[in-house]
Amino acid sequence: MVPAEDIHSALQKIPWFSTLTPEHFKKTAELAHLRYAKAGETFFREGDKQDYVYIVLEGRVSLDIFVPHHGKMHFYTAEPYDVFGWSSVTPGMHQRIAGAVAVLDSTVACIDAEGLRQFAENDHDFGYLLMRRLANIVASQLMVTRLQLIDMFAGPTETMND
Amino acid sequence: MTTTLINTSAHSAGYTDKLLLPHWAEIVKIIPEIDGVTTFQLKFTDPEVENRYRFEPGQFNMLYVPGYGEAAISMSSDLETAHGLLVHTIRHIGNVTRGTSRLKVGDVVGIRGPFGTSWPLDAIEGLDVVIACGGIGLPPLRGAIYRIIRNREKYGKVTLLYGARTPKDLMYPTEYETWQKAGIDMQVTVDRGDETWTGRVGVVPMWFYHFRVDPHKTAVLTCGPEIMMRFVIYEALARRIPSDHIYISLERNMKCGQGACGHCQQGPFFICKDGPVFPFSVLENIFNVEEY
Amino acid sequence: MTDKSLTIGSTVALPKPELDLLMADLRKNGFQTVGPHLQDESIVYTKIDGLKDLPRGILSEQNPGSYRMIQTGKDRYFDFIPGGQSWKQFLFPPRHTLFTAVKDGKWLLKENDEPTPRYALIGVRACELAAIHIQDRVFLREDFSDPIYRLRREGLFILAVNCLDPDATCFCVSMGTGPRLAAGFDLCVTELDEVFLVEVGSELGRSLLADRTYDLPSAFVQNTANQALERAAESMVRTMDTSDLPGLLTGQLEAERWTEVGKRCLSCANCTLVCPTCFCWDATDQVDILGKSTRRERVWDSCFNPHYSYVVGGNTRPNIRSRYRQWLTHKLGAWKGQFDVLGCVGCGRCITWCPAGIDLTEEVAAIRAEVKA
Numbered sequence: 001m002v003p004a005e006d007i008h009s010a011l012q013k014i015p016w017f018s019t020l021t022p023e024h025f026k027k028t029a030e031l032a033h034l035r036y037a038k039a040g041e042t043f044f045r046e047g048d049k050q051d052y053v054y055i056v057l058e059g060r061v062s063l064d065i066f067v068p069h070h071g072k073m074h075f076y077t078a079e080p081y082d083v084f085g086w087s088s089v090t091p092g093m094h095q096r097i098a099g100a101v102a103v104l105d106s107t108v109a110c111i112d113a114e115g116l117r118q119f120a121e122n123d124h125d126f127g128y129l130l131m132r133r134l135a136n137i138v139a140s141q142l143m144v145t146r147l148q149l150i151d152m153f154a155g156p157t158e159t160m161n162d
Numbered sequence: 163m164t165t166t167l168i169n170t171s172a173h174s175a176g177y178t179d180k181l182l183l184p185h186w187a188e189i190v191k192i193i194p195e196i197d198g199v200t201t202f203q204l205k206f207t208d209p210e211v212e213n214r215y216r217f218e219p220g221q222f223n224m225l226y227v228p229g230y231g232e233a234a235i236s237m238s239s240d241l242e243t244a245h246g247l248l249v250h251t252i253r254h255i256g257n258v259t260r261g262t263s264r265l266k267v268g269d270v271v272g273i274r275g276p277f278g279t280s281w282p283l284d285a286i287e288g289l290d291v292v293i294a295c296g297g298i299g300l301p302p303l304r305g306a307i308y309r310i311i312r313n314r315e316k317y318g319k320v321t322l323l324y325g326a327r328t329p330k331d332l333m334y335p336t337e338y339e340t341w342q343k344a345g346i347d348m349q350v351t352v353d354r355g356d357e358t359w360t361g362r363v364g365v366v367p368m369w370f371y372h373f374r375v376d377p378h379k380t381a382v383l384t385c386g387p388e389i390m391m392r393f394v395i396y397e398a399l400a401r402r403i404p405s406d407h408i409y410i411s412l413e414r415n416m417k418c419g420q421g422a423c424g425h426c427q428q429g430p431f432f433i434c435k436d437g438p439v440f441p442f443s444v445l446e447n448i449f450n451v452e453e454y
Numbered sequence: 455m456t457d458k459s460l461t462i463g464s465t466v467a468l469p470k471p472e473l474d475l476l477m478a479d480l481r482k483n484g485f486q487t488v489g490p491h492l493q494d495e496s497i498v499y500t501k502i503d504g505l506k507d508l509p510r511g512i513l514s515e516q517n518p519g520s521y522r523m524i525q526t527g528k529d530r531y532f533d534f535i536p537g538g539q540s541w542k543q544f545l546f547p548p549r550h551t552l553f554t555a556v557k558d559g560k561w562l563l564k565e566n567d568e569p570t571p572r573y574a575l576i577g578v579r580a581c582e583l584a585a586i587h588i589q590d591r592v593f594l595r596e597d598f599s600d601p602i603y604r605l606r607r608e609g610l611f612i613l614a615v616n617c618l619d620p621d622a623t624c625f626c627v628s629m630g631t632g633p634r635l636a637a638g639f640d641l642c643v644t645e646l647d648e649v650f651l652v653e654v655g656s657e658l659g660r661s662l663l664a665d666r667t668y669d670l671p672s673a674f675v676q677n678t679a680n681q682a683l684e685r686a687a688e689s690m691v692r693t694m695d696t697s698d699l700p701g702l703l704t705g706q707l708e709a710e711r712w713t714e715v716g717k718r719c720l721s722c723a724n725c726t727l728v729c730p731t732c733f734c735w736d737a738t739d740q741v742d743i744l745g746k747s748t749r750r751e752r753v754w755d756s757c758f759n760p761h762y763s764y765v766v767g768g769n770t771r772p773n774i775r776s777r778y779r780q781w782l783t784h785k786l787g788a789w790k791g792q793f794d795v796l797g798c799v800g801c802g803r804c805i806t807w808c809p810a811g812i813d814l815t816e817e818v819a820a821i822r823a824e825v826k827a
Contacts, residue, residue: 039360062355062363074355077363079372103360140371143393147365148353152387153297153327179601182552182737182750183565228555229741229748255766270560387767415765417737420598423755424734425762427780428770429704430788435597451707453776 007032010057010109014081016133024126031115035108037061043085043100043108050088050096052110056080059106063098075148076141077103083137088113090134175211175223175273182418184226184272185211187248192267195251196331199298200263201238204248207270212246218280219305220411220439224419225250226272230261234416234434236302237276243308248273251301251333277419279439281306282409283313286381289407290318294366294394296325299386300333302411306383311344318379325351325366325390329359366390370397377402385411392450395442406443413438428454460660466668467649467675470529474504479662480574485611488544489576490536496521497537499544502576509534516621516802518811532577532645535621538807540730541582542589544573545606548754552737556747574611578639580632581624581801583614585730587638591793592733602752611658614639618682623802625692625815631799633686644679651679692802694815695822699796700787702822707779711820716775718810723756725804725812726781731797732756757781782814 007029011017017025034057037043043054046066054061056078063084064072075098078084084100087093102108120127175185191203206212217223222236233256239249254263265271283306291310295303310317322341326332329352342348355363367390380403384394391410398408414426414433421435429448431437448454460466468476477487489502492509502508514534515522521537551566578586593603617624617633626632635642640659644651651671654660671679726732736755741748755762757780763771771777789797798814805813 060360060362062360064355072357074357074359074363077355077361079362081372140368144364144368147367147389147393150389151327151353152389153325153331153353179599180552180565181601181752183563186561186563228557228561229739229745231739232737253766272561413765414770415763417735421595422593422598422600422733423736424757425736425755427784427788429783430791432792448707453771453773454707454780 031112037102057107059104217276220280221276223275227261233258238301240305294323296386367393408442467671485574516623570605572609581799584631626800628694629800700790704787723758726756728803
């Protein structure tokens with residue numbers, strides 16, 4: 001585990017955290033720790049329980065889904081300040097639907113998801129801020145996913161409807 | 163801001179007093195690129211034409227393959243880097259371009275041009291430049307990249323965002339390191355990664371989420387599938403980059419290249435003559451009208 | 455009586471048989487005389503020698519989707535309103551070989567070196583002359599001048615004719631192009647029962663007319679002609695309000711009406727073929743079976759052609775709705791910004807020759823009504 005001061009200064013660099021009240025920030029930071037991952041290290045696999053939500057500080061983490069006959073399909077990479085593994089914070093998701101692997105040496109902030117959910121339940125002011133941020137994260141990733149789905153580089157003989 | 167236009171007969175191939183008559187150019191080198199894409203290096207057979215021919219990055223030639231017809235192909239380099247040769251990267255997907263896939267070194271094609279407006283490299287001096295392109299939208303910008311590199315001190319931060327479908331669809335991968343070393347911050351993205359890919363997986367527009375731009379001193383040059391450009395523009399406008407600092411290269415069915423045959427019109431514009439490079443501000447009203 | 459002091463602007467009374475001699479003179483001077491001719495149950499523009507080839511005693515009756523002719527039995531030659539052809543076929547030929555290329559080791563190019571024909575157009579109406587002037591702006595620009603058009607246009611002789619009996623589809627008054635001719639012709643004819651009143655419009659016209667036998671028209675004759683011309687303008691029934699064009703159409707790209715007319719339009723391209731100002735063209739290669747020689751041809755094209763806006767990856771106007779919208783918003787909209795005039799002269803051909811009977815004056819009015827609602 002890393003000393004608390006390191007966590008604090010790491011989280012301060014993330015724009016959303018610097019908008020929290022000192023009280024909210026302190027309680028969130030208590031739920032967080034830093035992880036230094038080497039390229040190739042796994043954060044979670046499909047089917048895992050969702051224990052953390054992750055924020056990349058340095059490096060790159062790739063998300064993938066295993067498709068029979070196609071192998072692991074990498075559909076997204078999380079860059080510095082990207083959040084991944086956010087399904088642990090959304091109500092209603094019960095397990096990981098994708099895997100997460102570091103493709104470069106990475107520094108990642110990991111926040112205890114259960115703790116975050118409890119905090120949000122007990123303090124609706126914080127809960128609102130968390131959910132608002134989550135909505136933005138999901139919206140932007142949805143935009144990216146939709147563009148990937150449209151397959152904009154497909155040639156004229158291959159389209160979504162073929 | 164205006165785009166520079168070089169379109170006088172003094173600098174061109176093709177005749178101004180004859181309709182559609184090309185000058186011949188010989189293929190001196192053929193470079194296979196990604197699947198279905200080839201780069202042709204061409205040299206005019208008439209030295210007089212070769213001596214006077216000038217173009218600016220962003221412009222295009224009408225390439226004539228006898229027996230097939232003509233196709234509008236952007237310049238994929240600039241004259242200095244190519245030592246006077248014409249460089250055209252072609253995707254073999256239409257009738258004429260499939261005809262080009264049968265050509266060999268020594269074969270001859272017809273050239274008319276240069277046509278159209280060019281990337282406004284003079285007008286954007288002093289600004290940060292974001293070049294956002296995808297797929298074979300990179301070739302029409304490569305000449306601009308070379309020009310910027312050659313005059314690097316005239317520009318602020320220069321970022322090249324490039325995306326393709328998969329890692330094997332990336333164009334000109336051997337040049338990325340040179341560009342990076344020359345002061346271009348290159349961010350490459352693919353729609354789908356594979357086991358060996360350690361780069362980004364995602365789409366070009368999402369870069370805007372990660373990096374701050376100063377809307378007062380940033381220009382955007384974009385070229386690629388129209389939907390990619392639409393989202394790049396959307397993200398750029400959302401960050402308050404003025405629409406006359408966003409430049410886009412449009413593609414339409416071009417037959418004459420001279421604003422005469424009517425095919426390439428969109429709204430009041432002949433894409434071949436008033437474009438293909440436009441500041442987005444002049445297209446704002448018509449760009450998103452479906453099927454216009 | 456022959457008065458040798460003819461000038462530009464002079465008007466004479468020419469006995470009708472003198473027109474034959476005038477046309478023969480034109481041919482002696484190297485012109486091909488072309489004009490209206492009754493053929494295929496319609497009026498076409500083709501080679502004519504004289505009065506005997508003109509549609510004698512023919513009156514026309516037009517409605518959306520209909521062109522009919524009525525025999526009047528009179529010795530009059532220009533009572534009809536022109537049919538589905540326009541004079542653009544002579545300046546902007548429907549097919550024209552640009553060059554041939556032959557492969558003999560390398561490709562050898564051979565330009566089309568056929569001599570340019572000199573045409574004398576016999577019977578050009580005011581709307582048609584206005585259309586020629588519009589096409590002059592399209593084909594003869596500073597940055598691009600079409601050599602085929604230019605050479606034909608330079609050698610052109612125009613014998614214009616005033617319309618005295620507009621049909622129901624005519625709306626040249628609304629478009630400010632007629633029915634009366636003002637300038638731009640070599641000779642201008644107003645037909646009376648007994649004679650042609652001929653006004654001189656150019657030096658060439660004057661010199662040809664000077665060799666003919668004619669009279670000075672009496673005041674009575676002049677008056678009859680003027681009254682006929684005024685009646686012609688007043689009798690026009692169809693109108694188009696142009697006061698809010700081009701903005702009305704270019705600003706209403708999402709009007710409901712486009713969807714509605716898109717259901718009726720067949721995308722047959724008739725309107726663009728008969729329209730005297732439409733100018734789109736394509737270039738094709740006619741290649742021999744061995745691929746060793748090819749002929750490059752310029753041909754008419756139409757924005758209604760489904761392949762017109764094909765780009766790699768799809769078609770930017772795959773629906774009839776979008777193609778009809780393109781045609782009309784160009785003709786009565788974008789055209790103004792491109793060429794400084796609207797693209798329509800009010801000849802009404804597109805209304806007459808549309809198999810679905812689509813009337814652009816009605817479409818414009820409908821879109822205007824949609825805006826007001």
